[in-house]
Amino acid sequence: MKQSNRRAVISGTVCLMVICFVVTLTVAGTRFIFKDKIAAQEWQNTEQSMNRILKADSYENLSTDDEEKAYAALDRNGEILGYIFITEAYGYGSMISVMSGISAGEVMGIEILDCTNETPGLGQNVAEVSFKNQFSGLTSNPEVTKTEKKTADQVEAVTGATKSSVAVAEAVGIALSRYQEHVDSVVK
Known part of the structure; x- marks a missing residue:
């Protein structure tokens, strides 16, 4: 394998890893920021289900x-x-x-x-x-x-x-x- 092909593979791999890391960090950060709203929405859905079976x-x-x-x-x-x-x-x-x-x-x-x-x-x-x-x-x-x-x-x-x-x-x-x-x- 030529040096330039090896370098291209390594740089592509590093670039893909950085993209995956940034996307994962963004999703985790968004979930962390909105965790209280998410929990409130989940509780509201649970309460609605409870109300259907036992008011x-x-x-x-x-x-x-x-x-x-x-x-x-x-x-x-x-x-x-x-x-x-x-x-x-x-x-x-x-x-x-x-x-x-x-x-x-x-x-x-x-x-x-x-x-x-x-x-x-x-x-x-x-x-x-x-x-x-x-x-x-x-x-x-x-x-x-x-x-x-x-x-x-x-x-x-x-x-x-x-x-x-x-x-x-x-x-x-x-x-x-x-x-x-x-x-x-x-x-x-």
Whole structure:
């Protein structure tokens, strides 16, 4: 290889590295500058989702770590209306994140927060209203069935997406368990 070719490759590589560094620094700097606005927007989106499943005047964070997210739904007098838990379970291709609203031991509703890595047109259909509505009113761990549901604790799987449907049911079951653990710890 000639000296001029080697120099051209090295200068091109250095130039590309400098460009990548500057772009990365710019993106990181922008994120740092707007972190408070980003956090406020994320909280607003979370609050909107919570309001769809368990209406309240405010939500108090009960989480002790980043892994588990739990909130108390409060009325304007500070009385607890219920609890909201964000749980996950593995579906067909990824973790599915579910927000469950529970009051007096009963699921008030759920929101699918993330199922984007599930199969489009199949697994992602767990976010459809008709599937999510099946969880309202449940008081025990849901059982997924491929046929028409026969008992109150059953939910009918999304056609062609049994693993994704089971993952949502598992996430709701985890939320019901966490609710019971929380209620038991408060009563003691």
